[in-house]
Amino acid sequence: MGRVSKKRKEILAKFDLAKPYTLADACNLVKEISTTRFDASVDICVRLGVDPRKANQMVRGTVALPHGTGKDVKVLVLCTPDKEAEAKASGADHVGLDDYIDKIKGGWTDIDVIITMPSVMGKVGALGRILGPRGLMPNPKTGTVTMEVGKAVEEVKAGKIDFKVDKYGIIHSSVGKVSFDGVKIRENAQELIQTLMKLKPSAAKGTYIKSIYLSSTMSPGIPIDAKSVVA
Numbered sequence: 001m002g003r004v005s006k007k008r009k010e011i012l013a014k015f016d017l018a019k020p021y022t023l024a025d026a027c028n029l030v031k032e033i034s035t036t037r038f039d040a041s042v043d044i045c046v047r048l049g050v051d052p053r054k055a056n057q058m059v060r061g062t063v064a065l066p067h068g069t070g071k072d073v074k075v076l077v078l079c080t081p082d083k084e085a086e087a088k089a090s091g092a093d094h095v096g097l098d099d100y101i102d103k104i105k106g107g108w109t110d111i112d113v114i115i116t117m118p119s120v121m122g123k124v125g126a127l128g129r130i131l132g133p134r135g136l137m138p139n140p141k142t143g144t145v146t147m148e149v150g151k152a153v154e155e156v157k158a159g160k161i162d163f164k165v166d167k168y169g170i171i172h173s174s175v176g177k178v179s180f181d182g183v184k185i186r187e188n189a190q191e192l193i194q195t196l197m198k199l200k201p202s203a204a205k206g207t208y209i210k211s212i213y214l215s216s217t218m219s220p221g222i223p224i225d226a227k228s229v230v231a
Helices: 006-012 023-032 081-089 098-105 118-134 149-158 182-198 226-230
Strands: 041-048 060-064 075-078 094-096 113-116 160-164 170-177 209-216 222-224
Touching: 023 182, 023 209, 023 222, 041 182, 060 182, 075 081, 075 098, 075 118, 075 149, 081 094, 081 149, 094 098, 098 118, 113 118, 113 149, 149 160, 160 170, 170 182, 182 209, 182 226, 209 226, 222 226
Parallel strands: 075 094, 075 113
Antiparallel strands: 041 170, 041 209, 060 160, 209 222
16 A cells, blocks of 8 residues: 655545535635645536436536636637638637648647637548547537637637536536635536536436535545535
8 A cells, every 4th residue: 555645644634535515615625735836726526427328318518617717728710711810809829720730730739729610620620530539629519610719719718618528427627726716616616517407418317416526636536515516
């Protein structure tokens, strides 16, 4: 068995791993147990009572966090020349088409979100093998394939995120930074959970929200009383 460090012992002494906390308490506690020297992300993991292998139980969507993620999101817009000015005015970090497609084929993926138009998806689709595994492939369901590229850029920059249940039935998402106060973290987390509740598949039976954990970068997960959050 590995040796538990002094810092780890101090963190674990601040809370009970076997005790479920209210969301409000967990949002304050996660700030206390973060020991990184940088502004760590606050992440939430929600285990759902679904079988992602079945198409009628797939949970995927977007949510606009009221206080954003605290992260400076790098946005690339792949569009036709007539949309470039709109994309740049909305705050896109990179705007273009063929030159950036070639750049991505060469291995460049230093971006967080790609927004494009339906008319150029034929070209963007060829990048599936590169963008897919990195979660960067634009998708109409998440609002990243649209004619309103300017609006899409503004929403992403303001804190709109997309999520998708993984093969284990878990949703992973960032809901802020440790520098946020507890109320902002809680309101972001609540917004995500409420969105998940609205997306509950009709084919999902039994308990839908099975467990919720909140953590910061490199910290242990804090168990949250799922029943109290859903209620």
